[in-house]
Amino acid sequence: GENVEQHPSTLSVQEGDSAVIKCTYSDSASNYFPWYKQELGKGPQLIIDIRSNVGEKKDQRIAVTLNKTAKHFSLHITETQPEDSAVYFCAATLDSGAGSYQLTFGKGTKLSVIP
Amino acid sequence: DTEVTQTPKHLVMGMTNKKSLKCEQHMGHRAMYWYKQKAKKPPELMFVYSYEKLSINESVPSRFSPECPNSSLLNLHLHALQPEDSALYLCASSQDIGQGGSYEQYFGPGTRLTVT
Numbered sequence: 001g002e003n004v005e006q007h008p009s010t011l012s013v014q015e016g017d018s019a020v021i022k023c024t025y026s027d028s029a030s031n032y033f034p035w036y037k038q039e040l041g042k043g044p045q046l047i048i049d050i051r052s053n054v055g056e057k058k059d060q061r062i063a064v065t066l067n068k069t070a071k072h073f074s075l076h077i078t079e080t081q082p083e084d085s086a087v088y089f090c091a092a093t094l095d096s097g098a099g100s101y102q103l104t105f106g107k108g109t110k111l112s113v114i115p
Numbered sequence: 116d117t118e119v120t121q122t123p124k125h126l127v128m129g130m131t132n133k134k135s136l137k138c139e140q141h142m143g144h145r146a147m148y149w150y151k152q153k154a155k156k157p158p159e160l161m162f163v164y165s166y167e168k169l170s171i172n173e174s175v176p177s178r179f180s181p182e183c184p185n186s187s188l189l190n191l192h193l194h195a196l197q198p199e200d201s202a203l204y205l206c207a208s209s210q211d212i213g214q215g216g217s218y219e220q221y222f223g224p225g226t227r228l229t230v231t
Contacts, residue, residue: 006197019224034220036222042225043224044158045222089158093218096165098148098164098165099165099214100164100165100209101144101146102163103219103220105157105158106157108157
């Protein structure tokens with residue numbers, strides 16, 4: 001099955017600095033890579049995603065890059081703010097067939113933005 | 116509207132109790148998922164329903180019994196649970212690519228379950 005490695009497990013940055021989280025996956029059949037933000041006591045919230053036929057995607061302060069050959073993808077957050085503090089999960093998606101999709105998550109990165 | 120709702124928010128149950136968790140979405144999604152999340156860990160897939168049929172069961176013990184009464188509702192029936200089953204139970208949904216959807220899975224807020 002798919003295996004997703006995520007680094008670092010914790011990350012502290014000063015407000016206004018950038019944060020980068022990296023993930024690798026094992027199954028070349030994975031074709032969709034979402035990033036989720038999870039705040040304490042809440043469910044994961046999809047913040048950005050990228051498909052395997054795209055190399056980079058940006059949404060305001062958040063960007064994701066994908067290197068399909070090397071099987072790794074990264075999340076970049078610029079101009080970090082205290083409200084960016086949360087646990088971030090990367091995931092790789094396999095099409096299960098029959099209209100459903102199987103997510104495999106990385107172990108998560110706890111991001112702390114220091115004011 | 117990308118909302119998945121879950122009830123109850125919190126549940127405390129004894130090991131001999133029977134209880135149910137409920138999940139609802141009105142986005143027209145035809146795939147629904149149950150995940151279990153322990154503290155400081157990622158969500159782990161338990162079950163997948165696609166078009167109201169169980170398509171994936173990740174070797175979950177029989178004390179967890181899923182049910183999909185219709186395309187908007189997903190239940191998880193709990194019976195004779197163990198303390199180690201205490202966790203956050205998350206529901207998610209997605210739409211079939213073949214029906215104009217995408218791979219995006221939307222999660223509910225979860226039910227915090229404590230087994231005493």
